[in-house]
Amino acid sequence: MIVGIIGSGGREHAICHSLNKSKKINKIYCFPGNAGTSNIAENININLDEFEKLKDFILQKNIELVVVGPEKPLVNGITDYLEGFGIKVFGPNKIASQLEGSKIFTKNLCKKYNIPTANFGIFKNQIDAKNFLGKSNYPIVIKADNLAAGKGVYICENSDQSNQAVKEIFDGKFGKAENVLIEEFLKGEEMSFFIISDGSSFQSFGTAQDHKRVLEGDKGKNTGGMGAYSPSRLINNELEKKILDKIIKPTLKAMIDLKTSYKGFLYAGLMIIKNEPYLIEYNVRMGDPECQTLIPKLNTDFYEIINACCENRLDTIKIKWNNKKSLCVVLCSKGYPDTYKKNVEIKNITQLNLGSSDYLFHAGTLKKNKTTLAIGGRVLNFVSLSNDFSTARNKIHQYIVNLNWSGGFFRKDIGYKVIDK
Numbered sequence: 001m002i003v004g005i006i007g008s009g010g011r012e013h014a015i016c017h018s019l020n021k022s023k024k025i026n027k028i029y030c031f032p033g034n035a036g037t038s039n040i041a042e043n044i045n046i047n048l049d050e051f052e053k054l055k056d057f058i059l060q061k062n063i064e065l066v067v068v069g070p071e072k073p074l075v076n077g078i079t080d081y082l083e084g085f086g087i088k089v090f091g092p093n094k095i096a097s098q099l100e101g102s103k104i105f106t107k108n109l110c111k112k113y114n115i116p117t118a119n120f121g122i123f124k125n126q127i128d129a130k131n132f133l134g135k136s137n138y139p140i141v142i143k144a145d146n147l148a149a150g151k152g153v154y155i156c157e158n159s160d161q162s163n164q165a166v167k168e169i170f171d172g173k174f175g176k177a178e179n180v181l182i183e184e185f186l187k188g189e190e191m192s193f194f195i196i197s198d199g200s201s202f203q204s205f206g207t208a209q210d211h212k213r214v215l216e217g218d219k220g221k222n223t224g225g226m227g228a229y230s231p232s233r234l235i236n237n238e239l240e241k242k243i244l245d246k247i248i249k250p251t252l253k254a255m256i257d258l259k260t261s262y263k264g265f266l267y268a269g270l271m272i273i274k275n276e277p278y279l280i281e282y283n284v285r286m287g288d289p290e291c292q293t294l295i296p297k298l299n300t301d302f303y304e305i306i307n308a309c310c311e312n313r314l315d316t317i318k319i320k321w322n323n324k325k326s327l328c329v330v331l332c333s334k335g336y337p338d339t340y341k342k343n344v345e346i347k348n349i350t351q352l353n354l355g356s357s358d359y360l361f362h363a364g365t366l367k368k369n370k371t372t373l374a375i376g377g378r379v380l381n382f383v384s385l386s387n388d389f390s391t392a393r394n395k396i397h398q399y400i401v402n403l404n405w406s407g408g409f410f411r412k413d414i415g416y417k418v419i420d421k
Contacts, residue, residue, distance in 0.1 A: 007069030010363035022303035036362025075101035120183035188273035198314035199261030227414030336377035
């Protein structure tokens with residue numbers, strides 16, 4: 001079996017690593033991949049917006065299965081396009097991908113299907129939005145409708161902050177904006193909940209807790225994710241049943257009502273308030289860094305799961321997990337999420353000696369002349385599986401000390417809510 005993976009982040013390296021363990025797979029291509037994937041797959045530098053070039057290469061190399069990692073190509077319809085040429089693709093189609101591509105689409109769906117979520121308003125211009133804000137209670141949440149790489153969400157404490165947020169969105173900070181979404185601030189604790197679906201049936205695919213803020217103590221700017229742990233400390237049987245019955249199942253029914261189906265990973269970002277789930281947002285792919293945190297816990301052949309989804313027979317697969325705790329710390333370029341240097345060498349990376357339950361997944365890296373360069377904001381993902389979160393985090397911190405990379409920084413408090421000080 002020849003497989004292609006679309007994407008270049010830590011999520012895609014984790015997917016590549018897991019698929020590489022399958023005896024059914026003898027070749028993997030990554031588009032474009034990173035320095036980590038280059039050690040186990042062949043990286044192909046094709047722009048992800050150039051669907052035709054991707055299709056031509058896939059057909060030329062007889063790639064039999066394509067796994068789409070990031071959200072942008074999914075929202076832009078890559079699944080529909082490739083399937084039109086008989087290519088097997090794991091990832092939702094363009095209609096279903098609106099769950100992430102348009103926050104307003106999802107909020108309206110929540111309203112129609114009685115899915116618990118924050119109260120909200122949709123505004124087409126700055127004047128109407130600011131008039132509404134003048135009568136609002138704070139804090140309040142303001143969101144760009146379109147994809148914003150995890151950064152188009154503002155939690156505003158006062159009118160000055162909220163008016164600035166509205167201005168930035170309508171001024172095009174996250175691309176052309178025809179609407180802005182303003183919603184009430186829910187006070188609870190966030191949780192990431194995952195399922196995998198073949199369009200007819202679905203199975204739960206674990207929980208995690210992401211850490212979005214750049215600074216320790218959950219302070220500072222939002223990022224794509226500074227680290228995560230799994231499972232979430234909040235999950236229990238009663239809560240999982242509520243999530244499935246009140247949120248996941250109505251959403252999958254909505255897809256059927258839209259004359260489509262959902263195939264792929266679905267990531268529900270939830271707010272948990274007194275053991276009650278509220279939907280904050282959907283992502284139509286695995287989270288990053290949640291994917292890096294979850295995938296190493298998988299005991300079932302990952303290829304068998306994905307292939308079963310593509311063949312509409314997920315109900316024949318029993319997904320098995322180990323019961324270890326998993327923790328991931330993201331090592332970032334200094335200056336992230338603002339300005340940072342690129343093409344900075346990571347000198348000691350080949351000297352790291354990882355344990356059998358520990359993993360290093362690359363994100364913003366590039367291999368050039370046998371050296372590894374940091375080219376992105378989030379650079380490396382250190383993951384450790386252990387019987388407790390504290391041991392996992394201590395091991396990761398030691399690896400980062402051993403790496404001794406002066407160009408990076410990380411949050412030392414990942415998992416602080418589940419690790420006794």
